[in-house]
Amino acid sequence: xxxxxxxxxxxxxPALVLDLxxxxxxxxxxxxxxxxxxxxxxxxSKTHKCAQIARRQIAAGAVGITCAKLGEAEALAPVxxxxxxxxxxxxxxxxxxxxRLRCQTDVMVAVDAAANIDDLSAAAAAAGVTLRLLVEVxxxxxxxxVDTPEQALELARRVHGxxxxxxxxxxGYEGHAVMIxxxxxxxxxxxxAMAKLTSARRFIEKSGLPVSIVSGGGTGxxxxxxxxxxxxxxxxxxYATMDARYGGIIPEFxxxxxxxxxxxxxxxxxxxxxxAGLKSITPEFGMPVVLQPEGLVTAKLSEEHGTHDGxxxxxxxxxxxxxxxxxxxxTTINLHDRYFVVQGERVVDVWPVDARGRSA
Ligand SMILES: Cc1ncc(COP(=O)(O)O)c(C=O)c1O
Numbered sequence: 547x548x549x550x551x552x553x554x555x556x557x558x559x560p561a562l563v564l565d566l567x568x569x570x571x572x573x574x575x576x577x578x579x580x581x582x583x584x585x586x587x588x589x590x591s592k593t594h595k596c597a598q599i600a601r602r603q604i605a606a607g608a609v610g611i612t613c614a615k616l617g618e619a620e621a622l623a624p625v626x627x628x629x630x631x632x633x634x635x636x637x638x639x640x641x642x643x644x645x646r647l648r649c650q651t652d653v654m655v656a657v658d659a660a661a662n663i664d665d666l667s668a669a670a671a672a673a674g675v676t677l678r679l680l681v682e683v684x685x686x687x688x689x690x691x692v693d694t695p696e697q698a699l700e701l702a703r704r705v706h707g708x709x710x711x712x713x714x715x716x717x718g719y720e721g722h723a724v725m726i727x728x729x730x731x732x733x734x735x736x737x738x739a740m741a742k743l744t745s746a747r748r749f750i751e752k753s754g755l756p757v758s759i760v761s762g763g764g765t766g767x768x769x770x771x772x773x774x775x776x777x778x779x780x781x782x783x784x785y786a787t788m789d790a791r792y793g794g795i796i797p798e799f800x801x802x803x804x805x806x807x808x809x810x811x812x813x814x815x816x817x818x819x820x821x822a823g824l825k826s827i828t829p830e831f832g833m834p835v836v837l838q839p840e841g842l843v844t845a846k847l848s849e850e851h852g853t854h855d856g857x858x859x860x861x862x863x864x865x866x867x868x869x870x871x872x873x874x875x876x877t878t879i880n881l882h883d884r885y886f887v888v889q890g891e892r893v894v895d896v897w898p899v900d901a902r903g904r905s906a
Contacts (some may be wrong), residue, residue, distance in 0.1 A: 551893045555867050555885060559808045560826035561753075562882035563869070564897070566804035566889050569599065569786060575798060576768070577606035577784050583772035583780075588612050588630055588761065590783025593876045595901035596885065597625045600788055611760075612781045616640055616647070617904030623651040630680070630761060630780060631655045632717060634662060640906075641665055645673040645861060654678035656692050656717050661734045663711070665706050670710025678714035678881070680761060683746050685718035685739035695749035702750050702757075711864045715759035716750075717776050718743040719781065724766030727795050736767035737774065744776030765792055765799070765870065789875035804837060805870045806886075807852060818859045820852040820868055827852070827870060828877040834870040842868065 548562050551557050580587040589603045590612040600611050600622050610628030611620040619629050620643070628651070635655050636643050647653050648670070657663050657679050670677045681701045684691030692698050698716065704714040723735035741761065747757045763771030763780035765788075772780045784792050787803040807822035823848050833844040834852070841858030854868065862868070872878035879885075880902055887895040 551886070554806060554888045554891050554893050555882050557893065559806050559867065560693040560822040561806045561886050562879065562884065562886040562899075563804045563805075563806050564787065564887050565800075565802045566887050566894060568788075568800035568808055570602070571597075572786050572799045573602055573606050574800060575808060576782065577603075577608070579768070580772060580780065584775065585763075585772045585777045585780050587772075588781055589786065590614070590632070590663040590764075590781045591618060591622055591901065593879065594786050595879055595899050595904075596623070596897055597622055597900045601625045604787065609711060609779065612783070613901075615901075615905055616643055617906050619651075619653055620647055621901035621904050623647060623653075627651055629653045629720075630717070630779075630781070632719065632761070634658060634682070635666070636662055637778070638665070638669075641669045644677070644795045645669045645675055648673075648675045648677055650808055652678070654680060654714055654824060656682040656690070657701065657705070657799050658682045660701065660704055663701065667708035667711050671674040673710075676710060676712055678712045680715050680717040680759060681705065681713070683718040683743055685720055685742045685762070686735070687719060687721040689719075689721065691718060696748040698746040699750050699753055701756075702755055704754075706755055715757045715761070715778070716743060716746055717761045719762055719764070720767055720771070721764065724764040725791070725795070726766070731862070732766060733770045736763075736770040740771055740774040740777055740888065744774065747776050765796055784875055787875045787879070789831075789878070790871045790873045791831045793871075801871060803872060804877050805834070805872060807868050807870060809864055809866045810851070811860065811867060812862065812864060816857065816861045817853065817855050818862050818868070820854060820870075821850065821895040822852045822870055823850040823893055825849055826878075826881055827872050828874050828881070830877065834872055836868060837871050838869040844870065
């Protein structure tokens with residue numbers, strides 16, 4: 547790391563700041579919960595995209611990691627011997643890369659179409675590798691996945707009978723439930739989704755085909771999914787760093803992520819303009835929260851600039867720093883090359899965002 551910084555307030559900006567104590571507390575809290583739960587933890591790395599964090603999660607007991615993209619899996623493979631890509635890998639270029647990755651690490655992928663299974667089988671057999679597949683079931687989100695137990699069984703049988711492939715189980719993500727603010731309503735939605743997923747499991751098992759892994763769950767639902775009978779793995783990801791959106795409803799995890807910005811203009815006493823715009827922090831789930839100083843809200847973001855209004859502007863001068871909390875960690879982290887890791891206000895390390903931009 548560049549040892550010329552000792553205080554985070556001296557960092558050049560915009561800078562992605564990670565609170566090490568909060569991160570470690572979050573990893574330990576989840577590891578402790580999952581140690582007493584019926585399912586295991588396979589944390590989603592789509593949020594943090596960082597080998598240093600994945601390594602800590604595995605050391606704390608995670609069975610492997612989940613990735614969203616093939617490129618993310620390639621970037622994190624050196625620290626993860628067991629990876630689930632919780633998405634479909636389609637087309638000859640990607641399938642070729644997947645088969646090469648399989649030579650390096652035990653990677654499994656989701657499928658929801660017969661043609662994709664046939665393509666994966668041909669490539670795996672030609673390369674002499676074995677790929678584990680999870681058949682994806684749409685459990686209410688309306689994204690990928692088959693709808694019925696019969697369709698899941700049909701695909702499971704196709705995988706089972708194909709050379710180069712192993713039918714490993716099912717995946718279903720209750721993304722429509724994870725953000726429901728009221729806990730009992732969130733629990734009900736998660737349990738309804740898991741009932742659909744595990745009924746597909748029972749249907750397939752009744753046919754004589756074993757189902758080793760049923761995988762689902764997010765930060766908003768890990769408590770329910772992690773103890774739902776018939777669910778084996780939980781894919782929660784945001785819990786490690788958290789963001790303002792999740793912070794409002796899942797208080798047991800600490801906010802570990804922020805973006806440090808500099809005041810570059812002060813049009814009047816109630817407004818400052820910072821250097822953290824859309825290239826540094828994302829707004830799709832709402833405007834970033836100003837953590838410091840008090841009395842400022844983010845009114846808008848343009849490409850290079852943040853506009854922050856309120857009485858807190860009065861005490862700020864050009865060059866002063868402000869601290870923002872993103873509302874969406876996954877996409878904000880994807881804008882940065884590195885985390886500045888802090889303890890208190892002291893910068894103690896710099897970690898690369900290894901899978902940053904690996905969206906292919
Ligand atoms: C398939 C899948 N599993 C798990 C997650 C974990 O999400 P969370 O950010 O709620 O932890 C996501 C998030 O988008 C996802 O797409």
